[in-house]
Amino acid sequence: MNVGKTLFAQIMEFVPWTSFSRIVQRYSGDAGVRRLTCSEQFRVMAFAQLTWRESLRDIEVTLGANSSKLYAMGFRHSVHRSTLADANESRDWRIWSDLAAVLIRRARKLYLDEDLGLELKNTVYALDATTIDLCLSLFDWAPFRKAKAAVKLHTLLDLRGCIPAFIHISDGKMHEVNVLDILVLEPGAFYVMDRGYLDFARLFQMHQAGAFFVTRAKSNMNARRVYSAKVDRSSGIICDQAIALNGHYAAQDYPEHLRRIRFKDPQTQKILVFLTNNTALPPLTIAALYKRRWQVELFFKWIKQHLRIKKFLGNSENAVKTQIWCAVSTYVLIAIVKKELQLNASLYTLLQILSVSVFEKTEVSSALQLDGNTIDNPSDANQLNLFTF
Structure with a gap:
């Protein structure tokens, strides 16, 4: 029983904190840190994703309004926007990349038996890239066109569960085909590409x-x-x-x-x-x-609509990559929660519930379980029905 724990705290229990500690030690992420350790930084970034916070001030005010619940959520101190901004700028983005890799491996094992409807035992991947437009004057490290900056998310999507098996973040000028040079190929797997x-x-x-x-x-x-x-x-x-x-x-x-x-x-x-x-x-x-292959197009559309990766909390390359990898980690974490708790709701529905209930002290399995009175997704938003796994 999780009596007295907020929904957010219960969700965070699915993070492999032992593996995360080894990752932090690998990159000396907590060296000389007094406030906002790497684990707390991830909690803040995951909180921002789950509750759709779009600015540093927004995060600070929302958490400050619930200061009595911060300790139970895993925070030793109140969260200040300047501290979070410094952490996103200075701490190696590979910490969050490696965390996402650990979560992805766990999620792919959980969704290994998902049926593609093709009578295939082989792993099937869809490979594609999407562009996130940026302001050139603020993000000059990511050139794209003469008057525009951008980053590209090169993604290899495992179609069993729509879990990203590989993600590479580059500037907007990198051509999609070049990602084949760094992709680790799996013998016997199918790679579907445009x-x-x-x-x-x-x-x-x-x-x-x-x-x-x-x-x-x-x-x-x-x-x-x-x-x-x-x-x-x-x-x-x-x-x-x-x-x-x-x-x-x-x-x-x-x-x-x-x-x-x-x-x-x-x-x-x-x-x-x-x-x-x-x-x-x-x-x-x-x-x-x-x-x-269309599943990867829907995946890009979905994460742009429901994860905070179009407005960034910092302008440096490290801050942008930190936010993207934390968003991917949060997405995969909720997919793990859905599978391990055997929830029937779609990923969209789970995120909607969590966005307004993270401070509630309710058993997570019952809070995220749909009842007969649940309102269906809007009929004019078909892309939201992608993640029904």
């Missing part, structure tokens, strides 16, 4: 690593048909072919045969051309795999 990642040399490295890719061909791709398999055109599959790349450099970049599948979408009547190095799966499964 045409922005169509680089044959990098795709061949993926092929040699034993991983499978599914992407779309560009309209100007120069290739010749080597073999055509029989297809059922009534299913929407126009052709299923083995192809070889023409052109001197393209043939050197990918010297083996590729599989090309033409598919006519029955809903939009649009013809899509898929490329893959997997020759065993039925062509309709390849088309269904690419359709699952």
